[in-house]
Amino acid sequence: MARSRAPMAAFLALLAVAAGVAAAELTRVEHPAKNDGSLSLLVVGDWGRKGNYNQSRVAEQMGKIGEKLDIDFVVSTGDNFYENGLTGVHDQQFEESFTNIYTAKSLQKPWYLVLGNHDYRGDALAQLSPVLQKLDERFFCMRSFIVNAEIVDIFFIDTTPFQLKYWTHPKDSHYDWREVAPRETYIADLLKDMDKEMKKSTAKWKIAIGHHTMRSVSDHGDTKELLQLLLPVLKVNGIDFYINGHDHCLEHISSKDSPIQYFTSGGGSKAWRGVYQPNDDNLQFFYDGQGFMSLQLNQDQADFIFYDVSGNILYQWSSSKISHLQPSIYVTEK
Numbered sequence: 001m002a003r004s005r006a007p008m009a010a011f012l013a014l015l016a017v018a019a020g021v022a023a024a025e026l027t028r029v030e031h032p033a034k035n036d037g038s039l040s041l042l043v044v045g046d047w048g049r050k051g052n053y054n055q056s057r058v059a060e061q062m063g064k065i066g067e068k069l070d071i072d073f074v075v076s077t078g079d080n081f082y083e084n085g086l087t088g089v090h091d092q093q094f095e096e097s098f099t100n101i102y103t104a105k106s107l108q109k110p111w112y113l114v115l116g117n118h119d120y121r122g123d124a125l126a127q128l129s130p131v132l133q134k135l136d137e138r139f140f141c142m143r144s145f146i147v148n149a150e151i152v153d154i155f156f157i158d159t160t161p162f163q164l165k166y167w168t169h170p171k172d173s174h175y176d177w178r179e180v181a182p183r184e185t186y187i188a189d190l191l192k193d194m195d196k197e198m199k200k201s202t203a204k205w206k207i208a209i210g211h212h213t214m215r216s217v218s219d220h221g222d223t224k225e226l227l228q229l230l231l232p233v234l235k236v237n238g239i240d241f242y243i244n245g246h247d248h249c250l251e252h253i254s255s256k257d258s259p260i261q262y263f264t265s266g267g268g269s270k271a272w273r274g275v276y277q278p279n280d281d282n283l284q285f286f287y288d289g290q291g292f293m294s295l296q297l298n299q300d301q302a303d304f305i306f307y308d309v310s311g312n313i314l315y316q317w318s319s320s321k322i323s324h325l326q327p328s329i330y331v332t333e334k
Ligand SMILES: *[C@@H]1O[C@H](CO)[C@@H](O)[C@H](O)[C@H]1NC(C)=O
Pocket: 053, 054, 270, 271, 272, 309
């Protein structure tokens, strides 16, 4: 099937290009939409636990829903391997928590991944290494990059360095800041590059992905640094949705001060934290347990669905949009 082969070919060609790109340039991946212009994807976060804590059950349901929706790719919102990322490119956890878990046919598509804070506690460079694609060609992880899928530009943003406490109060954890430190320069360059790329975007939909929450009612709550530093860049560039993990739950929050919608998909394995702390924004949906999210996009509409470990639909929400210059507007709620 030409359709499923094309993205993987594009993806491998890109790896060759990425290797020679200077640090300042953000890598752009071209991923074709379906023939009718639509796109389907799944989003999962906070998952790599060798199948434990219902990781395998979530994976199985992702396989089923992935098949039903004929997904084009999978997005991971980070914390790919617990507790401390990978120890190196030959860490068996890569197979134990990824390759041997997400085995369904429908999940044999590119996976676009960001790093979470737990990934930074191991050998962060290992997850970015092309060696992993030799072991499993689906795995495409970079710190920050852009996937252009015709009707949507997806901006993947490395959010771990933003959080100051990892630098100042690492406690017993070691964070792998190689190629990142010093923090201020890294963040300033990243925001400048993202702003430039977002301004160039003419795709109908614009989505930002990061590991950390901006708005959350669960354990970690809001991330102050992202609200201060990253949110203004998303707002000024008309980003429709910010999608994250970090809190091990599923949630949808509408902003009071902008059209941006916040989605947390961090239910890939361990969940049930039992924490609920309301914030000032408008909470649309919160589920404290395991699960994942699907997103279907076409020129007119974006459909979000959250599923639990048994594949039951927990919540659906849709947004419509008239032109790429206008903010999306909410159309349905369940
Ligand atoms: C796995 O999911 C089932 C069904 O929701 C739940 O009863 C169980 O507590 C979950 N296990 C863990 C470790 O969260």
